[in-house]
Amino acid sequence: MIINKIITIIIIFLIILAIIAMVSTILGFIRLPDEICKLHASGVTGSFAVELILIAGFLFFYKYLNTLEYKLILAIIFIILVSPITAHMISLTSIIYKNNAFFKRKNQVDNLINDIKKFNNKETN
Numbered sequence: 001m002i003i004n005k006i007i008t009i010i011i012i013f014l015i016i017l018a019i020i021a022m023v024s025t026i027l028g029f030i031r032l033p034d035e036i037c038k039l040h041a042s043g044v045t046g047s048f049a050v051e052l053i054l055i056a057g058f059l060f061f062y063k064y065l066n067t068l069e070y071k072l073i074l075a076i077i078f079i080i081l082v083s084p085i086t087a088h089m090i091s092l093t094s095i096i097y098k099n100n101a102f103f104k105r106k107n108q109v110d111n112l113i114n115d116i117k118k119f120n121n122k123e124t125n
Contacts, residue, residue, distance in 0.1 A: 018052035018053045021046075022046070025049065026043055029041055042086065047084075049081055051079055054079070055076065055120035057069075058072040
């Protein structure tokens with residue numbers, strides 16, 4: 001009986017922590033200066049909150065329905081693996097194709113764009 005109460009407390013704690021992570025995602029998205037920082041805030045804490053909710057759902061199904069939902073475990077693993085890669089690719093695409101993107105410091109990405117052009121010239125030669 002005490003294990004059921006502990007699992008319920010853990011589920012509530014995970015959901016509250018996910019809500020706090022989502023609020024910090026919203027605040028970071030509003031307050032951070034440039035689009036790359038905003039992407040970082042939404043990618044890291046947003047995926048963390050989704051993972052917490054999926055873990056809480058897994059525990060809920062285990063406690064109340066007495067089933068182990070392997071789909072939720074696969075979803076958690078998928079989000080852990082894919083979320084950082086997706087955020088990285090979106091930020092690189094933003095840097096490469098939007099030379100006039102808003103950045104806090106001027107000429108912040110010129111070195112990166114020059115390195116990408118050098119790399120592309122090496123591959124074509």
